[in-house]
Amino acid sequence: MSLHRVxxxxxxxxxxxxxxxxxxxxxxxxxxxxxxxxxxxxxCSHEAESLSEGELLGCEIECPWHFGRFDVATGKAVxxxxxxxxxxxxVSEDGDDLLIDxxxx
Numbered sequence: 001m002s003l004h005r006v007x008x009x010x011x012x013x014x015x016x017x018x019x020x021x022x023x024x025x026x027x028x029x030x031x032x033x034x035x036x037x038x039x040x041x042x043x044c045s046h047e048a049e050s051l052s053e054g055e056l057l058g059c060e061i062e063c064p065w066h067f068g069r070f071d072v073a074t075g076k077a078v079x080x081x082x083x084x085x086x087x088x089x090x091v092s093e094d095g096d097d098l099l100i101d102x103x104x105x
Contacts, residue, residue: 006098012037017061019052023102028052029091030072032059038072039091039100045070045077045084 004022008029012018017030019042026042028051040061042052049065056062060069060078068082075088090101 002102002104004100004102005094006100008093008096008098015056017052017054017056019050022100025102026050027089027100028061029098029100030056030061032056032072037091037093037098039089039098040070040072040075041086043086044068044082045086046082051086
C-alpha cells in the first residue's frame, strides 16, 4: 500500500460523494450519514459508470445508470444488476486533506 495525500478543498458534507483522481485511479470518496469516510473505485463493476455521479443511500452507493448498489465499507454488490464487488481503500482526514491508501501495482 502507498499513502497518498489528496486535497479535499471544501468539506465533504454528510451524505456527500466526490470523485477524485488518486495515483492514476478514479476514486469515489463518501461521507455516510453517521460521518464516516469511505473510498471506493469510482466505477460500477456492471457497466463502468461513474459511481460519484450516483447517490449515497445510507451505507450503499447507487450507480446512476442501472441502479446497482454497493456497500461502501466492503465493496460488496448488494443490488442487481451489479454482481461483482468494487475495490475499497482505507481513507482518513488530515486537516483539509484526505489520506488514501492505494495499492502499488
